[in-house]
Amino acid sequence: MKLLIVEDNIDLLESMKKILSDEFEVDSATDGEEGLFLAFQNIYDAIILDVMLPGMDGFEILKKLRADRIMTPVLFVTAKDALEDRVKGLEIGGDDYLVKPFQAPELIARIRALLRRSGSLTIEHTIRYRGIELFGKEQEIKVDGTPVRLTIKQYELLEYLIQNHGKILTREQIYDRIWGFDSDTTVAIVEVYIHHLRKKLEAYGYHKDIQNVRGVGYILKEFKE
Incomplete structure (x- = not known):
């Protein structure tokens, strides 16, 4: 390219x-x-x-x-x-x-x-996490087979979490990856988008998998009662 x-x-x-x-x-x-x-x-x-x-x-x-x-x-x-x-x-x-x-x-x-x-850059395979599928080329998402509409930033956030599922990501890491050093936003935007992403996944029960790591950031892993 x-x-x-x-x-x-x-x-x-x-x-x-x-x-x-x-x-x-x-x-x-x-x-x-x-x-x-x-x-x-x-x-x-x-x-x-x-x-x-x-x-x-x-x-x-x-x-x-x-x-x-x-x-x-x-x-x-x-x-x-x-x-x-x-x-x-x-x-x-x-x-x-x-x-x-x-x-x-x-x-x-x-x-x-x-x-x-x-369309110049495509992801060769679908990214999957449990019942969530991300289709890289089209930037589409399906949850348990049902299409779910996300904004670009919500999609990129979910993609980053799935790519690193099981790993703790700090708020700063997430901010740098998704928003960078844009002076119009601060690291606090991460919490806002995590909240919105959880709301999108709540109907399917996956919202609890986006777990807080107190004082550090977030981790995506299966929630167990």
Whole structure:
């Protein structure tokens, strides 16, 4: 799979390339014109696009791509306090944003999420836990054979719990994996989503399997009276 990174901060650019090159083929550009040229000349599975670039900013690049019907998923990279940039980027056709500074697991998670939604990245097998089945490609869930509707974040949370069932996950681990270092949320959001996820599973009796580990976090394992 092939990615394009357009970023003028050389140190950050090299860091992202190092993080992603084990899993993806990566092209890069350090200014807007070169980035746009590469995006037009090649087929990419996703583009990581800085907002502030010399020559042509990320917004202008995205507008030109969408005008030419190039619908490659775009992950904007924005400054921590640039709320207006994040909103504008999504409104003009961006698919997601990542706030600087960020860590490697957050970058990889965001890219994988984009690729899953676009259909470029598929999970080879269904993830199962007891009577719960998660179908990775479609991001669908069935509980005891019945389809259950979840939001994207609820799905990602359940997926993470199932992938680590039987293991204690701290609130910080869950937050970093699902929300990263987005300044608009705090680690308290984990408890809120755990509550909503339990409500979705309550009718089937699996809500009790998402167990609190006092003062630490949560563990997914079969609840026994």
